[in-house]
Amino acid sequence: MRSLNEQFANATEGMFYTFEEKGTSKFIEVNNAFTKLLGIPKSRILSMELNDIFAPESLKKMPQKQLRLNQKGYLYAEETLCGDNGDKLTVEIHSSKIRWEQKDLYFHVVKEISEKKWLTSQIRNKPVVASGLLTEDLDITEITNHYEPLPFIEPAQGFGGISLLTFIEQTDCLKVKRCISKVLEYRQEKQVTFQTGSSYPADSIKLRAFFKPIFNGNNELIKIAFVLCRADGVEQVSEMPISPLLLACL
Numbered sequence: 001m002r003s004l005n006e007q008f009a010n011a012t013e014g015m016f017y018t019f020e021e022k023g024t025s026k027f028i029e030v031n032n033a034f035t036k037l038l039g040i041p042k043s044r045i046l047s048m049e050l051n052d053i054f055a056p057e058s059l060k061k062m063p064q065k066q067l068r069l070n071q072k073g074y075l076y077a078e079e080t081l082c083g084d085n086g087d088k089l090t091v092e093i094h095s096s097k098i099r100w101e102q103k104d105l106y107f108h109v110v111k112e113i114s115e116k117k118w119l120t121s122q123i124r125n126k127p128v129v130a131s132g133l134l135t136e137d138l139d140i141t142e143i144t145n146h147y148e149p150l151p152f153i154e155p156a157q158g159f160g161g162i163s164l165l166t167f168i169e170q171t172d173c174l175k176v177k178r179c180i181s182k183v184l185e186y187r188q189e190k191q192v193t194f195q196t197g198s199s200y201p202a203d204s205i206k207l208r209a210f211f212k213p214i215f216n217g218n219n220e221l222i223k224i225a226f227v228l229c230r231a232d233g234v235e236q237v238s239e240m241p242i243s244p245l246l247l248a249c250l
Contacts (some may be wrong), residue, residue, distance in 0.1 A: 010222070014091075014110035018050050019103065025050035025066070027128035028105065037091075037112055039084040039218020055088055069106065078113070083217015090114050115225035118212050122227045128209065134224040138164045138180060151196055151205060151228065164226075169195040169204065174240045176209070183211045184221065193231045206231040 008015060014034030018025045027046050033122045035042045038053060051059060069075040075095045080088050094109045119131050123146060130150050132143035132220040140159045143150065152159075165173050172194035179192035191210045208231035214223045 005110055010064050014043075014112075016108050016110070018106045018108065020106075025106070034110055036222070037089065037110065037216050038081065039087075039216045039220060053081050068096060069095055072103075083219070085216065085217070087217050087219055089217055090117060099204065104160045112214070112216075112222075113118075115212065115214050115223065118225055119227065122210060126227065126229050128208075129230055131225070131227045132159075134164060134179075134211075134226055136184065136221055136224065138176075138224075140164055167197055169197045171195075179209075180211060180224070183213050183224065186206060187213055187215070189213075 005195055008084050009031050011031055011147055013038045019028055024067045026049055030045050058161040061070040067241055077093055079093050081091055090113050092111045092113050098105050099105055127144045130143055130145050133141045140162050143159050155162055176192055179190050183190045189212045193208045195206050196204050208229045210227045212225040213221055216222045
């Protein structure tokens with residue numbers, strides 16, 4: 001069984017401990033996921049004050065939030081952090097006050113939510129079939145269905161680590177790879193249509209994929225968010241519908 005220190009160091013979510021000294025919050029320890037998220041070496045983070053990692057818009061209400069944390073013992077807040085190059089990161093921070101050796105310490109869990117906000121906007125505006133996260137190599141790390149069953153048969157071992165290309169018609173795989181190359185080159189959202197392969201339980205269908213690269217505080221790619229929408233007929237030439245009044249005159 002792994003020790004608590006190992007579990008903390010290797011946790012998927014960013015985590016860190018702080019303490020207060022003369023009204024200033026300072027770091028005690030940070031885990032690997034948090035240093036990767038900020039893009040700042042651990043030694044530098046530990047020499048910084050907590051306020052140093054927050055963007056100005058988050059610092060405005062920091063005294064009130066710290067007071068609430070001390071009074072209630074816990075705090076949830078959506079914050080904006082500044083990475084190594086000043087790049088801003090939108091995160092959720094869950095903080096708890098704990099007592100240790102007659103001292104008040106604070107334990108924080110950090111979740112990067114840029115992809116969450118993007119996925120929410122996509123789901124709101126499109127008939128999304130599925131959404132999730134990919135690695136740079138197009139391996140699926142998360143996938144969730146929306147509105148209807150997933151358009152793929154789930155492998156016995158689950159989707160984790162399976163390439164998205166596995167479920168795409170072979171003739172369309174190159175097109176999808178080129179799209180991802182542009183996503184990484186231009187560092188912005190791109191879209192592409194493709195036909196599902198034989199893994200679809202019924203007939204093959206056409207899907208439109210939207211890919212969004214997510215970067216850490218050092219402007220390094222950490223994941224690719226994606227949504228899949230039905231694309232039946234999307235490539236057909238669209239024409240303005242004929243009004244009922246015009247039809248009546250024909």
